[in-house]
Amino acid sequence: MSASQTEPSKELLDESLQGSPTVVSGIPSNGKKLYLESYGCQMNFSDSEIVASILNEAGFSTTREEDEADLILLNTCAIRENAEQRVRTRLRQFKQAKKHRPQLVVGVLGCMAERLKESLLEQEKLVDLVVGPDAYRDIPNLVDQVQGGQKAVNVLLSREETYAEISPVRLDSNGVTAFISIMRGCDNMCSFCVVPFTRGRERSRDPESIVKEAHELFEAGYREVTLLGQNVDSYKWNIDNKGQIKNPDEPVVRFAQLMERVAQVNPDLRIRFSTSHPKDMTDDVLHVMAKHENICKYIHLPVQSGNSEVLKRMNRGYTRDWYMERIDSIRNIMPDCAISTDIIAGFCGETDEEHQDTLSLMEEVKYEMAYMFQYSERPRTLAQRKYENDVPDNVKSRRLQEIIALQQLHGANRTKEMVGRTYRVLVEGTSKKSADQYFGRTTHNTVIVFPKEDAKQGTYVNVYVHDCTKVTLLGNITQEPAEA
Numbered sequence: 001m002s003a004s005q006t007e008p009s010k011e012l013l014d015e016s017l018q019g020s021p022t023v024v025s026g027i028p029s030n031g032k033k034l035y036l037e038s039y040g041c042q043m044n045f046s047d048s049e050i051v052a053s054i055l056n057e058a059g060f061s062t063t064r065e066e067d068e069a070d071l072i073l074l075n076t077c078a079i080r081e082n083a084e085q086r087v088r089t090r091l092r093q094f095k096q097a098k099k100h101r102p103q104l105v106v107g108v109l110g111c112m113a114e115r116l117k118e119s120l121l122e123q124e125k126l127v128d129l130v131v132g133p134d135a136y137r138d139i140p141n142l143v144d145q146v147q148g149g150q151k152a153v154n155v156l157l158s159r160e161e162t163y164a165e166i167s168p169v170r171l172d173s174n175g176v177t178a179f180i181s182i183m184r185g186c187d188n189m190c191s192f193c194v195v196p197f198t199r200g201r202e203r204s205r206d207p208e209s210i211v212k213e214a215h216e217l218f219e220a221g222y223r224e225v226t227l228l229g230q231n232v233d234s235y236k237w238n239i240d241n242k243g244q245i246k247n248p249d250e251p252v253v254r255f256a257q258l259m260e261r262v263a264q265v266n267p268d269l270r271i272r273f274s275t276s277h278p279k280d281m282t283d284d285v286l287h288v289m290a291k292h293e294n295i296c297k298y299i300h301l302p303v304q305s306g307n308s309e310v311l312k313r314m315n316r317g318y319t320r321d322w323y324m325e326r327i328d329s330i331r332n333i334m335p336d337c338a339i340s341t342d343i344i345a346g347f348c349g350e351t352d353e354e355h356q357d358t359l360s361l362m363e364e365v366k367y368e369m370a371y372m373f374q375y376s377e378r379p380r381t382l383a384q385r386k387y388e389n390d391v392p393d394n395v396k397s398r399r400l401q402e403i404i405a406l407q408q409l410h411g412a413n414r415t416k417e418m419v420g421r422t423y424r425v426l427v428e429g430t431s432k433k434s435a436d437q438y439f440g441r442t443t444h445n446t447v448i449v450f451p452k453e454d455a456k457q458g459t460y461v462n463v464y465v466h467d468c469t470k471v472t473l474l475g476n477i478t479q480e481p482a483e484a
């Protein structure tokens with residue numbers, strides 16, 4: 001289950017979500033076609049659905065074929081240097097395409113757009129349009145501007161924008177699982193992280209609009225929603241940043257209450273969420289999870305490092321002991337909850353001993369799954385200004401390999417423990433490898449593949465696990481009751 005991935009986005013990306021955009025029909029067209037490609041985290045994928053919706057309203061239809069597009073947009077990630085390299089390579093390919101199609105408009109959206117701003121237009125002359133994450137409503141105007149012969153940029157960040165009332169166009173949808181953004185931005189300032197610079201200040205979305213979206217998804221046949229935020233535990237509504245209630249006549253809504261309201265939409269709507277922050281995750285969230293069967297027993301709780309000194313340099317706001325206390329709380333309240341994490345190898349000043357602490361923490365927790373990265377220095381971050389990026393590449397890479405090897409062992413053991421159990425599984429779609437098999441996920445977010453029999457996509461079935469690979473469970477539909 002472990003993997004070293006270049007992009008955190010792959011977190012919940014699987015057979016159901018990969019690929020390029022779908023054609024959306026039924027909306028008055030201007031005859032123009034949009035090709036949209038997304039990189040980075042789930043929030044970026046969710047944002048792309050908002051962008052598609054905005055451009056749909058402006059008459060564009062989406063296409064999976066870049067060759068027939070009038071407008072190509074890349075929704076980009078800036079989290080590590082290699083994420084940006086991938087986008088640059090892609091932009092060079094589009095520049096070639098533009099030689100034969102001078103009318104083609106190419107734009108960069110998202111975090112790389114926000115980080116590099118106008119300089120993206122100047123560098124290598126690859127793009128016509130640069131739009132930051134809070135300026136998507138302006139895209140139709142900006143496209144007009146480009147068609148009028150000018151380059152266009154809008155990278156203004158906002159303290160209010162949540163795109164709350166925009167109904168996302170579900171791209172590449174399996175019609176069963178969907179993302180719902182519950183907040184934007186981040187106020188945490190972890191020293192390694194570029195997100196606060198690319199996404200701006202944290203703001204929460206109106207809970208009514210979130211619950212409404214969940215209802216609409218359920219009505220449309222969806223059976224699982226993932227609530228998204230950089231730090232869902234700091235979701236708050238009707239409280240200002242100083243903790244004061246804004247409107248005494250209205251209820252205060254924190255993450256636990258929000259999740260409960262979404263869980264009450266329908267018992268057949270499963271709830272997931274990402275990402276939890278160890279410094280902010282409270283027991284009331286865990287109690288709400290335990291209380292509602294339709295909230296999946298799975299928590300992604302990024303640790304980053306197992307050493308308290310490194311965590312301090314990372315400005316994470318917790319120590320190793322604090323983190324372990326949170327793990328104990330999860331285990332006490334939900335003994336059968338899966339836990340995954342993110343780990344960074346080779347952060348500034350990391351000694352071999354400090355690295356060993358990460359390995360020993362992994363031994364203590366035994367994560368189901370982890371995303372593991374080498375530290376990549378990012379411009380403007382606290383770490384870049386304050387600390388030296390002094391762990392040599394070969395040491396970073398050796399440490400990362402050790403982390404990956406250990407995680408592979410733990411992940412494989414965890415998967416093996418699931419053999420012989422029966423799980424309630426939401427049927428998400430046909431397995432990529434075999435047309436007569438479905439795939440779905442257990443409450444613990446483990447992918448399971450099983451013969452289709454008479455089951456229908458978007459329904460729940462009980463599946464007995466008879467075998468496994470390192471990361472995937474193999475099963476059969478059964479009438480026996482599920483254990484989880």
Ligand code: SAH
Binds near residue numbers: 194373377
């Ligand atoms: N908001 C989430 C993380 C979002 S970024 C949280 O706080 O947990 C996803 C992951 O990318 C992070 O958890 C971290 O492990 C990794 N990451 C972020 N910046 C990085 C950098 N400069 N170098 C390497 N990995 C990084």
Ligand code: SF4
Binds near residue numbers: 186193194196277
């Ligand atoms: Fe980045 Fe930290 Fe915010 Fe996560 S919590 S997005 S790691 S600053």
Ligand code: F3S
Binds near residue numbers: 076
């Ligand atoms: Fe990347 Fe931006 Fe997400 S930097 S990880 S796309 S918030």
